[in-house]
Amino acid sequence: METTGTQPDIPILFEDNHLLVVNKPAGVLSQEDHTGRPDLLNLCKEYIKKKYDKPGNVFLGLLHRLDQPVSGVMVFAKTSKAASRISEQIRARKVKKSYLAVLDGDPPPNGVLEHHLLKDKKKNITQVVSSPRKNSKAAKLSFQTVGRNERMALVSINLETGRAHQIRVQFAEIGTPVHGDRKYGRTSDSDIALHAHKFRLEHPTLKEKQEFVASAPDTFPWNRF
Known part of the structure; x- marks a missing residue:
């Protein structure tokens, strides 16, 4: 995706009449907030508007x-x-959804993590609670350690929630x-x-299973594995 000025480059992974799949750069907002900084949703709308010469507002579902x-x-x-x-699939x-993460420390070779999480919306922070309580939600993921060095580990993660x-x-x-x-x-x-590594879904019209993959950045600490 071509951009100008200080706007980030947004690599396109897949596009057809129904889907636009991109590799979001770190540091870019998913959607606009009060700061006025560039956000992925509006950058992608602008891309579609220019590429297809669309007048007026462009529909793009987040x-x-x-x-x-x-x-x-x-x-x-x-x-x-x-x-x-x-x-509806979501x-x-x-x-x-599969993720890659670099962790500080020495995690097990593999495992399943299950916790109850409670989000403080005012502080925008989530904490683990010892047992279910009002507004808490169950969280589950599985992971496999796929690389190690002297102080960090690379893990592949499958989200259940x-x-x-x-x-x-x-x-x-x-x-x-997570490192950093x-x-x-x-x-x-x-x-x-x-890093959000893989996203698997059923195409909304073709009804075929599709998997979209974005390679991890080639920067520290990813390039240590």
Whole structure:
């Protein structure tokens, strides 16, 4: 995707009449907020508007979000039909999301993490609670360690649920926070090392299974593995 000025380059992974799939750069907002900084949704709308010479407002359905410091696969719907059908897949947990993360410390070779999470919306922070309580939500993920060095580990993660800050909170809870996580971790010598690696869904009109893959950044600490 061509951009100008200080706007970031947005690599396109897939595009047809119904879907636009991109590799979100770290540091870019998923959608606009009060800061007025460039956001992925509006950047992609502008891309479609220019590429297809569309007048007026461009429809683009935001189906899911990534935290601002997180990079990786994001899927947008170019039609209302696609938005409705994929949103239903997400609600039914038929969509599968896989992440890569670099962790500080020495996690087990593999495992399953299950916690109850409670989000403080005013502070925009999520915490683990010892038992279910009002407004808490169950969170579950599985992981496999795929690389190690002297002080970090690379893990592949499959999300079973999609809670706010879930991966960051759950790994911090077991003592191996995501590297570079200033909110839940203990290091800040790089951006947060969390990347949405794969997104699997059923195409909204073709009814075929599709998997979209975004390679992890070739920067520290990813390039240590």
